[in-house]
Amino acid sequence: MISTTESTVETIEWTREGVVMIDQTRLPRETVFVTCRNYGEVADAIRNMVIRGAPAIGVAAAMGVALGALQSNHLDADVPVICETLARTRPTAVNLFWAIERMKQVYASVRHLAPEEIRARLVAEAKKIREEDIAINEAIGRNGAPLVPDGKTVLTHCNAGALATAGFGTALGVIRAAVGMGKNIDVFADETRPFLQGARLTAWELQRDGISTTLITDNMAGHFLKSGRIGCVVVGADRIAANGDVANKIGTYGVAVLAKENNVPFYVAAPLSTLDLTLASGEEIPIEERAAREVTHVQGVPVAPEGIAVANPAFDVTPNRYVSAIITERGIARAPYGESLRSLFHGIL
Numbered sequence: 001m002i003s004t005t006e007s008t009v010e011t012i013e014w015t016r017e018g019v020v021m022i023d024q025t026r027l028p029r030e031t032v033f034v035t036c037r038n039y040g041e042v043a044d045a046i047r048n049m050v051i052r053g054a055p056a057i058g059v060a061a062a063m064g065v066a067l068g069a070l071q072s073n074h075l076d077a078d079v080p081v082i083c084e085t086l087a088r089t090r091p092t093a094v095n096l097f098w099a100i101e102r103m104k105q106v107y108a109s110v111r112h113l114a115p116e117e118i119r120a121r122l123v124a125e126a127k128k129i130r131e132e133d134i135a136i137n138e139a140i141g142r143n144g145a146p147l148v149p150d151g152k153t154v155l156t157h158c159n160a161g162a163l164a165t166a167g168f169g170t171a172l173g174v175i176r177a178a179v180g181m182g183k184n185i186d187v188f189a190d191e192t193r194p195f196l197q198g199a200r201l202t203a204w205e206l207q208r209d210g211i212s213t214t215l216i217t218d219n220m221a222g223h224f225l226k227s228g229r230i231g232c233v234v235v236g237a238d239r240i241a242a243n244g245d246v247a248n249k250i251g252t253y254g255v256a257v258l259a260k261e262n263n264v265p266f267y268v269a270a271p272l273s274t275l276d277l278t279l280a281s282g283e284e285i286p287i288e289e290r291a292a293r294e295v296t297h298v299q300g301v302p303v304a305p306e307g308i309a310v311a312n313p314a315f316d317v318t319p320n321r322y323v324s325a326i327i328t329e330r331g332i333a334r335a336p337y338g339e340s341l342r343s344l345f346h347g348i349l
Ligand code: MRU
Pocket: 052, 053, 054, 055, 093, 157, 158, 159, 160, 161, 164, 165, 169, 170, 171, 197, 235, 236, 237, 238, 248, 249, 250, 314
C-alpha cells in the first residue's frame, strides 16, 4: 500500500495505479490517500478500517474483485478465492456481501467471453457500483430532508457521511439535503467510542461543509434528548433485518431508546442494499467483535490498566419498535416494517 497526500477528498476511486482511498484511520490529523495495488491490500484496508462504513466497504470490495481479476491469469480458479478473501474482512455490514455477490453474478454472466473482456466488464461494474451509490445517497437525502424539523438540532451517531459511502452520505446526506433546501438546522455529533467515528470523521466532514456542528461525548446524548433541543435523530445502518430491526454502530440502541423515551423521532437512513430480507429479525445479525486495544487505548495512548478484560462489540441491534422510519432511495418505510420494507425492495411502493 502506498501513501500520498492530496487536497481533494474522495472516499474511494478507481485509478490506473490501483484503488485509491482516503485513510480514515488518520483523519482528522492528516489527509492521506493510500493506493491499494492488489486485492489483498483492499482486504487489509477494509479489515483495518482505512475504509469503513457499510456502503463504502461494499464499493471497496467490488473494486477489490475487479483489481484481483485484472491481475489474474486463471480467472475461474482465482475469482472465488478473491471473493472469499474480501468477504472474510468484516461480518456485519451486509453491503460488503451484496457487492461481492453482484460482482460474482457479473462474472458468471461473462465467463464465456475473452479474459480481457471479462476483466473490463468487472472493472466497469465496480465503477458503476460506486457511481450508483452516490446517486442513491442523493435520493435518500431528497426523501429524508422533509422529515427534518426546521429550526432544530439533529443528533447523529457514528459516521454515515460521505466518508462511509462513495459520497454525500446516508444520514449525513439527509442532513445535507435538509440544509440544501434551506432548513435552519444544526447537528450534534456523538463522538462514538471506541473508534471515534463521530469525533474524527463526522465532525471533520460537516465542519468542511460549513454545517454548524457540536461534538458531544456519547454519554451526553440522553441529557440533550431530554432538553427539547433535538428535533430528530438520524443514523445509518449496517444491516436491516426483514422485520426492521437495525444493526448500526455500537451505542445506536441506547440513543434510540432515549429518543423514544423523550418523544424524539429516530430515523434510519440506508440504501436498499443494506436490507437483508433473508434474516427474520435482528437477532440473526452477526456482530463483529473488534480488538481490545480499541477500548484500552485512545489514539495509541493507554487509558486502562494492562491486562484488564475487555468487550468490544462494534455494532448493536435496535429493535424495530424504536425506529420511527427507515429512509431509502425508493421512499420511506414505516411500521409494520415486514410489509413496508418488502414493498420498497420489490419496487411496489
Ligand atoms: O465500524 P464502522 O465505522 O464501519 O461502522 C459504520 C457504521 O456503523 C455506520 O453508521 C453505517 O455503516 C452506515 S454508513 C452509511
